[in-house]
Amino acid sequence: MNDFTRWIDLEGAVNVRDLGGLATVDGGTTRFGRVYRSDNLQGLTERDVELLVGELRLRHVIDLRSGTEVFLEGPGPLTAVPEISIHHLTLFAEGGRHTDVEADRVDRIDADRVLPWQERNEEDLAELKVTGFYYNYLRDRPDSVLAALRAMAHDDGAAVVHCAAGKDRTGVVCALALEVAGATREAIVTDYVATGDRLEGILARLRSSATYRDDLDSRPADDHRPRRKYIEQFLRVLDDRFGGPLPWLASQGWTESDAGALRSRLRD
Incomplete structure (x- = not known):
């Protein structure tokens, strides 16, 4: 791990970082070395596995990819490690042909139904539809969301949560985990946009796989960029409709x- 950042440098994955070191509402910080987030782990090298399992004591992999993605990509290196428990917990709200790489497309959901707000203008519409995909994860697979958070709370070693890019599905689950841990909203947003x-x-890695290439090549790269307004709006939906992520x-x-177990893992 880079001592000056939360990033973990691996040879076979590029979007790997620690959920530690983020500010909490009571003036503390989240704990390092307990939960990591990542993009697809299919390309990990032997050296990467040694670092994750040996040095970082990784014991739980929370795989948010769809069953189709897992089938098409085949077993990844960590599935062969006896110390690792794989938790396959699809969120199943998929926008691409095989995957949710296109989770921020603006033409695939009914924003009026998913996000029942009053006035909205055209400038805001794309943002609301992106946010709608995030809300669909919760609406369609709350069982997977809760199971992912519970897997993070296991105390026999570190956990990593990942999807394909480590952006949308992973971003939503990590935002909820950080909310449980008492992270500030600004810290949650900072982690998301990182x-x-x-x-x-990330896009170069995914384009090397036939599973993701067609979805990615259909749009400019900048369309995939995580923007703070997306996660802010998602959290605002939970605030407005349920009183916040915790009541949901x-x-x-x-x-x-459950909350106490996850807090004890993520709090100093």
Whole structure:
């Protein structure tokens, strides 16, 4: 890990970072070395696996990709490591032909139905539709969302959560985890947009796979950039409709015991 950032430099993945070091509302910070987030882990090298499993004590992989993605990509290197538990928890809100690489397309959801707000202008419409895809993850697969957060709370080693780009599905689940841990909203937004720093490398990796290439090549690279207004608007939806992410989680069966376990993992 780079001592001056939260990034973890691997040979076979480019969007890997620690959820530690983020500011919390009580003046603390989230804990390093407990939960990581990543793009696709299919290309990890032997050296990467040694670092993750040996030095960083990785024990849980939370794979948010669809069943189709997992089938098309085949087993990744970490599936052969006996110390690793794989939690395949698809969020199943897919915008591309095989994947959710196109989760920020603006022509695939009914924003009026998914996000029932009053006035909106054309300038805001694309933003609302992106946010709608994020809300669909929660609406369509709350079981996977809660299971992913519970897997992060296991105390026998570190966990990594990933999808394809480590941007949309991973971004939503990590935002919820950080909210449970008491991170500030600004810290949550900062973590979300950090993926943009590695966007070129992420897209280059995904274009090397036939699973993702067609979806990616259909739009300019900058269309895939995570923008702070997307995650801000998503969180605002949960605030407006449920009183916040935590009440939404509670409405789906998330307990105080669950919250306490995850906080103990992510808090100093």
